[in-house]
Amino acid sequence: MTRLLHLMIVWHTVLFAVPAIHAQPLQTGFSFVDEGTYNKINTTTPLNYDNRILPQPTFGQMGTASLSLGYSVFSGSLGFTAVTNNLSKPEYDYRIRELSADISVTDEINLLIGKNILKWGTGYAFNPTGVVEPQRSPSDPSDRLNQNDGRTLLSLTAYHEKSSLTFVYLNDARVVNSTLYWGTNEYAIRANTFLSGFDISLIGYYKQSDRLECGANFSYVIGDQLELHGECLVKTGSSYQYHRIITTDNEKQIFISDPYMTLYDNSKRIFYKALFGGQYTFNNGVNLALEYYHNAEGLSSQEWNRWMNFVKFQDAIQKGTIIVPPEMVEPSRLNLLWSLKTFSPRGTMRDYFFARGFYSTESWSFEAICFMNANDMSTVLVPSVTRRVSENCSLYVRYTAYLGRDGSEFGSLFTTTALNLGIGVQL
Amino acid sequence: MIVKRINQMRHKFISLALCVVMLLAIKIASAQMEQSIERRKDTPTAEEILHQSDLSRNGWESYTVITSIKNYVDEELKDEGSFEVSMKGADKTLVKFLNADVKGQYLLMLDDAMWIYMPNTRKPIRITPLQRLMGNASNGDVARTRYADDYAATLKREQVIDGVSCYMLELMAKREGATYQRIEYWVAKENLWPKKAEIYLTSGKHYKTIIYDKYRLISDRVLLSQMTILDALREGRTTIMTFTGYTQRDIPAKYFNKDYLEKLR
Numbered sequence A: 001m002t003r004l005l006h007l008m009i010v011w012h013t014v015l016f017a018v019p020a021i022h023a024q025p026l027q028t029g030f031s032f033v034d035e036g037t038y039n040k041i042n043t044t045t046p047l048n049y050d051n052r053i054l055p056q057p058t059f060g061q062m063g064t065a066s067l068s069l070g071y072s073v074f075s076g077s078l079g080f081t082a083v084t085n086n087l088s089k090p091e092y093d094y095r096i097r098e099l100s101a102d103i104s105v106t107d108e109i110n111l112l113i114g115k116n117i118l119k120w121g122t123g124y125a126f127n128p129t130g131v132v133e134p135q136r137s138p139s140d141p142s143d144r145l146n147q148n149d150g151r152t153l154l155s156l157t158a159y160h161e162k163s164s165l166t167f168v169y170l171n172d173a174r175v176v177n178s179t180l181y182w183g184t185n186e187y188a189i190r191a192n193t194f195l196s197g198f199d200i201s202l203i204g205y206y207k208q209s210d211r212l213e214c215g216a217n218f219s220y221v222i223g224d225q226l227e228l229h230g231e232c233l234v235k236t237g238s239s240y241q242y243h244r245i246i247t248t249d250n251e252k253q254i255f256i257s258d259p260y261m262t263l264y265d266n267s268k269r270i271f272y273k274a275l276f277g278g279q280y281t282f283n284n285g286v287n288l289a290l291e292y293y294h295n296a297e298g299l300s301s302q303e304w305n306r307w308m309n310f311v312k313f314q315d316a317i318q319k320g321t322i323i324v325p326p327e328m329v330e331p332s333r334l335n336l337l338w339s340l341k342t343f344s345p346r347g348t349m350r351d352y353f354f355a356r357g358f359y360s361t362e363s364w365s366f367e368a369i370c371f372m373n374a375n376d377m378s379t380v381l382v383p384s385v386t387r388r389v390s391e392n393c394s395l396y397v398r399y400t401a402y403l404g405r406d407g408s409e410f411g412s413l414f415t416t417t418a419l420n421l422g423i424g425v426q427l
Numbered sequence B: 001m002i003v004k005r006i007n008q009m010r011h012k013f014i015s016l017a018l019c020v021v022m023l024l025a026i027k028i029a030s031a032q033m034e035q036s037i038e039r040r041k042d043t044p045t046a047e048e049i050l051h052q053s054d055l056s057r058n059g060w061e062s063y064t065v066i067t068s069i070k071n072y073v074d075e076e077l078k079d080e081g082s083f084e085v086s087m088k089g090a091d092k093t094l095v096k097f098l099n100a101d102v103k104g105q106y107l108l109m110l111d112d113a114m115w116i117y118m119p120n121t122r123k124p125i126r127i128t129p130l131q132r133l134m135g136n137a138s139n140g141d142v143a144r145t146r147y148a149d150d151y152a153a154t155l156k157r158e159q160v161i162d163g164v165s166c167y168m169l170e171l172m173a174k175r176e177g178a179t180y181q182r183i184e185y186w187v188a189k190e191n192l193w194p195k196k197a198e199i200y201l202t203s204g205k206h207y208k209t210i211i212y213d214k215y216r217l218i219s220d221r222v223l224l225s226q227m228t229i230l231d232a233l234r235e236g237r238t239t240i241m242t243f244t245g246y247t248q249r250d251i252p253a254k255y256f257n258k259d260y261l262e263k264l265r
Helices: A002-018 A302-317 A327-340 B003-041 B046-055 B139-143 B259-262
Strands: A027-041 A058-070 A072-084 A091-106 A111-114 A151-160 A163-170 A174-176 A180-182 A186-195 A197-209 A212-223 A225-234 A238-243 A260-264 A271-282 A285-295 A353-358 A363-375 A378-389 A393-403 A415-426 B063-071 B076-088 B092-097 B104-112 B113-118 B121-126 B153-161 B164-173 B184-187 B194-200 B204-220 B221-231 B237-250
Touching: A058 A197, A111 B259, A151 B259, A163 A271, A163 B259, A197 A415, A212 B121, A225 B121, A238 A302, A302 A327, B046 B153, B046 B164, B046 B184, B113 B259, B121 B259, B153 B184, B164 B194
Parallel strands: none
Antiparallel strands: A027 A058, A027 A415, A058 A072, A072 A091, A091 A111, A111 A151, A151 A163, A163 A186, A174 A180, A186 A197, A197 A212, A212 A225, A225 A271, A238 A260, A271 A285, A285 A353, A353 A363, A363 A378, A378 A393, A393 A415, B063 B076, B063 B237, B076 B092, B092 B104, B104 B113, B113 B121, B153 B164, B164 B184, B184 B194, B194 B204, B204 B221, B221 B237
């Protein structure tokens, strides 16, 4: 109901904002993905003792459908999701992934209002300068299940020759019980141009009550086969929340409340995220992409080890190998749950490598993704094969292996392998 | 006395014959010279031939054409795709993918630079010229059809191809972003329409052959309607490209701005 109200508010805003609707045919698109997943549970991870802290299914099925509509200046897409697994009842969900009006104010200026996905980065798996885009996983950069949603925004873009200037105002306003709640104001600006073969962007971003972030990105092609790209985003201080255990050597503690806090809010320390990568296409059509990513907000090896020792301490309590007063067992379990907040889908530590190999024929395509933590060398390997059955239908097999020693980032995840079998339909 | 008289007559005859031969030789030589001068006047320069041949591959300054590509392996149809190609000037090309499985996908070419926009990644991705559109057809086969802008031409010889008298040009890439490094290009003498092209890699290896098969009268001009690409490296692989629905239209400049791609539907 609240989402319907949200939809109506956005729609009415759009209708009043647009003086005239030009006659254009209704454009429709539909995609559907049904995927079955078989997981092998990681029984040795200290984060999920005996699969009891946050039980993981061994089998799951997920169906997602995305309906997109476009008419005149309006466009939108609705997402439907159905999930079932061997541990819980089936769940259904629908959401408005995007809904916006894009108005040509003049021949060179466009105004966009509504919920929309904007992407500004040049990287493949990581986008430090993608300050306005939804979060995504480097092990699934193409969002195969259509899980990324747009953000509520107003953007004004001026185009001139090979350059553009965009100003964006974002506010994730929500309607709850018929009341509109405004979110935090965010502002972003981007200037892009194409100069001497370089595609260059300068980016500024400010979130209310936070700090200004500035960055730049580029892409450049050398010869027929090699493309290079890079991104950098810099700020002073950080509002990122860290587990307080990373500041101490005494990891044998049990916190009685959420232990996450900002450590560098008032700091003058420079934090930067940087990416450098490239892609090379071989004469036989094989495309290879490589990227290196550094995130100064990530945990250092020492901080990770402190946190991991803390998790192992809680795990030992759950297993009963460390005896604590009975009333402390449940808080210890809560500490394990809270600890999961440390994990970020875009990497928890500081340095990462990404590699992707891709080759396709008329009917088959082969992809292999390798996402490696350069600090502890743990790795996510994702080979996949897709068979194109017809213009509208394809079948795929995707295997994910989380490799790493005990206590490493990817070696500590809840599953060790996952096998996905799926069918995709596009109309 | 008689002998002397005979000798004098013989000398006169020989002198006369020599004069006649010389006159004939001068006549023939001058005729040939005139012919040669005339021919030189008629033969356009290599650049002119190339420029004229481009006109039959490009409708207008700003236009749209539907390009269909069919890939065959050993004469069996393996794959097909359709694209709406919009061109503005010599350096701007926008390709809209029309097949259901790549719906919403665009390729933008600005000068030598290329970006591909895919709806699932929702951003333009910079690509290299070698990344192929489909089968044997490279992006450049669809998007870069003004050879005069990309290649320096040299007229090598005249040659008959399939019964058609042609100029044979050698095209060498003069820009870094040209689709190919070297092309041997045959253009029909009669109408300056492209007839055939042989593409060579930098290594000198024969890469592919393009046959310009069919032309059609569209509005006031004759334009290419079909070409066949034969893979010289992998035998039996053929691509047929057909061009239909040529439409002259004024396409807004912002459509060719990389950041506008996400707004196109």
